[in-house]
Amino acid sequence: MICVALPGLAISTEQGQLTGRGLEGFYRAGRRILSRCQVRVAGREPLAVQARMTSADRARFVGALRVTPHGGPDPEVIVERTRSADGTERITLHSAADRPLHLPVEVVLGTDLADLGAIAAGTVGAELPASVHDSGLRWSCATAASCVTADPPPSDAIASAGMLRWEFEVPPGGIVQVELRVRLDGATGGQARAVGRAVGRAVGRAASSPLAPARAAGDDSRARALLATSIADLQALLVRDPTHPADTHLAAGVPWRCGLAPAEALAAARMTLPLGTRLAAGTLRTLARTQVTGPGPRCGMIPGPRRDAGAHLPPGCTGTEATLLFPVLLAEARRWGLPDQETEELLPTAERCLTWLRTTVGEGPYLSDPQPGGPVRCETQAHAHRAALLGADLLDACARPGGDGLREWARKLRATFRRDFWIDTPGGGRPAAARTADGRPLSHLCATAVHLLDTGLLGGGVHAAGLLDRVQTEQLARLLGSPVMDSGWGLRGLGAKETGYNPFGHRSGAVRVHETAIAVAGLAAAGYEKEGSALLRGLLAAAETFGHRLPEMYAGEQRGDGGAPLPHPAACRPAATAAAAGVLLLTTLAGVRPDAPVGTVTLRPLRNAPLGEIGLTGLRVAGAPFSVRVSRLGLAMVEEAAGGLQLGV
Numbered sequence: 001m002i003c004v005a006l007p008g009l010a011i012s013t014e015q016g017q018l019t020g021r022g023l024e025g026f027y028r029a030g031r032r033i034l035s036r037c038q039v040r041v042a043g044r045e046p047l048a049v050q051a052r053m054t055s056a057d058r059a060r061f062v063g064a065l066r067v068t069p070h071g072g073p074d075p076e077v078i079v080e081r082t083r084s085a086d087g088t089e090r091i092t093l094h095s096a097a098d099r100p101l102h103l104p105v106e107v108v109l110g111t112d113l114a115d116l117g118a119i120a121a122g123t124v125g126a127e128l129p130a131s132v133h134d135s136g137l138r139w140s141c142a143t144a145a146s147c148v149t150a151d152p153p154p155s156d157a158i159a160s161a162g163m164l165r166w167e168f169e170v171p172p173g174g175i176v177q178v179e180l181r182v183r184l185d186g187a188t189g190g191q192a193r194a195v196g197r198a199v200g201r202a203v204g205r206a207a208s209s210p211l212a213p214a215r216a217a218g219d220d221s222r223a224r225a226l227l228a229t230s231i232a233d234l235q236a237l238l239v240r241d242p243t244h245p246a247d248t249h250l251a252a253g254v255p256w257r258c259g260l261a262p263a264e265a266l267a268a269a270r271m272t273l274p275l276g277t278r279l280a281a282g283t284l285r286t287l288a289r290t291q292v293t294g295p296g297p298r299c300g301m302i303p304g305p306r307r308d309a310g311a312h313l314p315p316g317c318t319g320t321e322a323t324l325l326f327p328v329l330l331a332e333a334r335r336w337g338l339p340d341q342e343t344e345e346l347l348p349t350a351e352r353c354l355t356w357l358r359t360t361v362g363e364g365p366y367l368s369d370p371q372p373g374g375p376v377r378c379e380t381q382a383h384a385h386r387a388a389l390l391g392a393d394l395l396d397a398c399a400r401p402g403g404d405g406l407r408e409w410a411r412k413l414r415a416t417f418r419r420d421f422w423i424d425t426p427g428g429g430r431p432a433a434a435r436t437a438d439g440r441p442l443s444h445l446c447a448t449a450v451h452l453l454d455t456g457l458l459g460g461g462v463h464a465a466g467l468l469d470r471v472q473t474e475q476l477a478r479l480l481g482s483p484v485m486d487s488g489w490g491l492r493g494l495g496a497k498e499t500g501y502n503p504f505g506h507r508s509g510a511v512r513v514h515e516t517a518i519a520v521a522g523l524a525a526a527g528y529e530k531e532g533s534a535l536l537r538g539l540l541a542a543a544e545t546f547g548h549r550l551p552e553m554y555a556g557e558q559r560g561d562g563g564a565p566l567p568h569p570a571a572c573r574p575a576a577t578a579a580a581a582g583v584l585l586l587t588t589l590a591g592v593r594p595d596a597p598v599g600t601v602t603l604r605p606l607r608n609a610p611l612g613e614i615g616l617t618g619l620r621v622a623g624a625p626f627s628v629r630v631s632r633l634g635l636a637m638v639e640e641a642a643g644g645l646q647l648g649v
Contacts, residue, residue, distance in 0.1 A: 004236035004254050004574060005057035005085035011255060014051040016061030016081055020110060020127065023119060023255060026087055026182050030258055032119065033146035034182040036110035036127065036162070039079065039091060041103055042067040046079040053547065056229075056236040056574070057085040067101060077103065085236070089180040095170045105166045105178065109148055113141045116255060130159045137162060138185065145185035150178060209235055210248050210278030212620045216586055219612030219632070222540050222548070223586055227616075229548040230582030233574035234272065238279075244289075247282035250580075253552055253572025262287050262304045262322035264577050267514065270329045271580035273336045274587045276620035280333040281342050287326065288349040297371065300356030302326055306370070309377075310493070310507030311500040312444050313434055316377065317370040324383040326353045331390040332457050334397070337596035337622040347398055354391045354406060357384060361409070365416040368437070375434040375442075381417055382451040382467055385410050389464040390456045397597065410465075417467045428475045431468070445485065445495035447515040449476060453522025461593035461602025461648045463525050473526055480519055481531030488559025489542040490516040491535060496556070503556040503566075510553040510568055513539065517581035521588045524606055533610035536585055540611075543582070550578040589614055590630050595648065596622040601641065602648035607634035621645065 003010040009027040018024045018037040025035040039046065046063025054060050060082050064075035078094040095101050110127040118124055130137040135153035139146055154164040168176045211234055216227040234250065239260075241247040250268045252261035269283040292298045304319030327350040334343050361367050366376040367384045388410040392403035421432045423443050431449050432441035453476070455464040468476060479485060484495045490511035494501050502509045516539050523532030538559065543550050545564040552575035555566035572578075589611060591604030601621055609632050617627040617640070624642030631637075638647060 001051060001053060001059050002254055002573065003053070003057050003059050003083060003085040004233070006237060006239050006251050006254075006258060008057075008085040008087060009254060009258075010059070010083050010085050010087075012051075012059060012061070012083060014061075015048045016051060016063060016083075017045065020112075025111070027116065027255070028087065028146075028184050030116045031144055031184070032111060032114050032116070033087070033144075033184055034109065034111045034148060035114075036108060037089060037180070038108045039081070040106045040108070041065060041077060041079060041093065043104070043106075046077075047075075053549075054082075056232040056549075059083050067103065068097075076101065087182045089182070091178045091180070093168070093170065093176045095172065095174050098172050100172065101170045103168045103170055103176070105168060107150075107164045107178070107180070108162055109137055109164065110162045111139050111146055113139060113144050113146060116258075120256065127162075130162045132157045132159050136164060136180070140185070146182060147185050148180055148182045150180055152178070210238070210276060210282060211235060211272065212275040212618050212625075214275055214583075214616060214618040216614060216616055218614035220540075220614070222544055223611055223614055225548045226540065226543050226550075226582045227586050230550075230579045231275070233549060233579040234268075234576070234583075237574060237576050237579065241282075241286045241289075244285065247285045248279060249283040249286045250279070250576040253575030253578075256570070256572055257575075260286070261318065261576075262290070262302050263318040263325060266322055266325040266329050268576040268580035270325070270332060271517070271577070271584040273332060274583060274592060274619045274621075277333045277336050277338040277623075280329055280336075281338060281346075284326065284330060284333075284346050284349070287322065288346060291349055291352060293352070297360070298356075300352035300354075300359075302353070308507055310446075310505060312442055312446075312508075313375055313377070315370075316374075316380070320367070320369045320371070320380060321383055323353045323356060324380075324387040326350055327387050327391040327394060328383075328456055331394040334394065335457055335459070335596060336594050337620070337624075339623075344398065347394070347400065350391065350394065351400065351402070354387065354395075354402065357387060357391075358405065358409065365409075365413045366435075373437055375436050377434045377448070378421060378431055379448040379451040381413065381421070382454065385413055385417075385467050386454065386456040386464060388413075390458070393458050393464075414465065414467055418469055418472065421467075422472055428478070429472070430479060431472070431476060444498045444500075445479060446498075447485070447491050447493045447512065447519070450480065450491065450515050450519040450522055452476060453526055454518050455522075455525075457593060459595050459598065460600070461595060461604070463593075466526075474528070477523055477526065477528035477531050480523065481528070481534060483558070486531075486535060486538065487511055487556045488538050489554070489556075489565040490539045491519050492556035493553075496558075504568060506553055506568065506570065509556045511542070511556045511565070512553045513550045513575075513581045514552070514577035517584045517588075521584055524588050524591065525604070529606050529608050529610075532588075533606065533608055536588075536610055539581075539585060546573070548582075549574055550582060551575060552578045586614070586616065587619070590616055590628045590636055592619070592621070592626070592628060593648070594621045599644055600646050600648035601626070601638070603628065603636040603638070605630045605634055605636040609634040615639070 020035040156165040302322040306315040388406040392406040551571040551573035615629040627640035
């Protein structure tokens with residue numbers, strides 16, 4: 001159970017006690033500031049009876065205990081613990097006895113001040129010795145210090161045992177409460193402060209969120225829960241650029257990736273455009289400041305780390321993906337209502353991204369990844385083709401040169417891709433996953449092919465052309481909807497009959513929520529509603545088993561009666577792309593395609609209405625609230641919109 005309000009985390013088991021084992025503890029800026037917090041009342045640990053998340057940043061644990069020997073089976077004391085990601089733990093004792101109780105309460109505390117990376121690697125040392133500090137305890141090491149303060153102050157603080165102790169006299173039916181606050185000590189050295197800068201500053205619950213508080217309602221109650229949980233998780237993952245606090249972006253995920261991952265931050269911001277353009281603008285400005293501007297072949301790139309690509313391909317460069325996503329997000333954010341001034345400010349960065357693309361491909365049609373000499377990946381060509389077409393549209397709209405050249409290159413890429421990347425088979429063919437440096441196609445069927453369907457939004461509610469022709473697109477839709485790829489819980493990363501398939505392989509068989517959502521949206525846009533609806537229903541069923549907080553991935557084992565998807569032990573949950581995927585899935589049902597610069601919005605709802613009637617309220621189009629309802633017959637109706645916004649054809 002993970003409470004998140006970055007840069008704070010609290011990770012617990014359902015027992016409620018923090019024992020110091022595994023990942024348990026309170027974290028701040030990637031450091032575990034408290035690993036042990038064990039409560040005893042009258043010398044006994046409460047028996048855990050319930051544990052649940054009450055919000056993205058808070059969990060509630062309830063335990064019960066008997067304090068009178070031979071007093072019967074009924075508990076006399078209920079112990080309620082509310083744990084928050086901000087470092088607060090509130091312990092409340094409710095007496096159910098009909099007589100006064102004397103209750104000694106002990107809280108045993110400890111920490112190793114370990115870095116999250118060391119915990120993941122299993123290289124954590126012993127707990128540090130404590131010292132009495134203020135109304136609690138303090139721990140320190142060479143690079144950091146943390147402290148716990150208590151209200152009310154304890155009657156005893158025993159540093160050698162790491163214990164705080166109170167003696168309470170509780171009347172019949174009475175309540176007593178202790179609040180603990182754990183924090184990084186403000187007097188720590190420079191390294192701890194540097195960790196905080198690397199992770200970013202908290203956005204805070206009181207701050208104005210860049211995400212609109214949209215809601216879903218309708219025949220299927222799971223839609224309401226998924227959207228509410230997704231937005232809460234996105235809010236919890238927001239961090240501010242420490243040097244430009246007006247700009248927010250999403251951390252990649254918890255607990256392993258609490259920092260900025262450029263490609264995933266851009267992808268998540270793009271999927272959340274129905275909630276407004278402020279997150280997209282903040283993400284774009286943050287990454288624009290990282291762009292390589294010096295001389296050399298990387299000039300214009302948005303830097304990003306390498307990412308594993310499974311057994312069939314070498315690691316790819318997420319910087320390539322981020323560089324191609326930057327102009328796409330800017331172009332689509334403009335369609336959703338990003339103000340002209342902000343678009344103009346970010347345009348030079350987008351132009352440098354597009355110049356890098358044209359310079360890198362040179363006279364050839366393909367973009368290899370990584371550069372130079374890497375394989376020519378199917379999804380990289382899809383990203384590049386989309387960037388060229390949406391980038392050209394953006395340049396034209398802003399009266400900048402270069403659009404015609406990008407369209408001409410995209411046209412040549414389409415022609416050669418349809419010939420070079422399509423592998424004919426007795427079953428109708430399939431797209432190659434990649435071509436090696438010597439031109440050999442790699443024929444394994446994988447989920448990265450879904451990016452061929454994600455062609456991007458142009459003006460007038462029209463999607464850009466794709467790399468596949470109509471017959472090839474139909475065949476890809478059939479493949480994605482087949483049991484080889486559709487696990488019943490979502491789209492497998494690698495086909496179940498392919499060499500190297502592993503249902504837990506994070507790039508070779510596991511269901512990645514982000515890719516499944518892109519498949520649903522792409523299939524719906526291309527008119528293959530049957531296949532898209534099946535994937536949507538599977539993902540919604542999986543979300544229900546995860547309490548509607550989808551992890552970034554889970555095992556791709558086939559769904560069976562009474563089963564549930566198996567969690568992946570290394571998955572982030574919550575994760576930015578998984579939470580944003582919940583927004584994309586539900587807004588795909590209504591098919592909202594805005595064109596704010598010309599004051600229109602086009603609706604292309606799923607005609608088969610896979611979730612029955614659904615209403616989406618509190619979205620944002622053209623800077624104003626937007627609400628839409630889709631009937632059980634698959635007909636969409638706008639219920640709220642900006643003044644002057646017209647319905648497109």
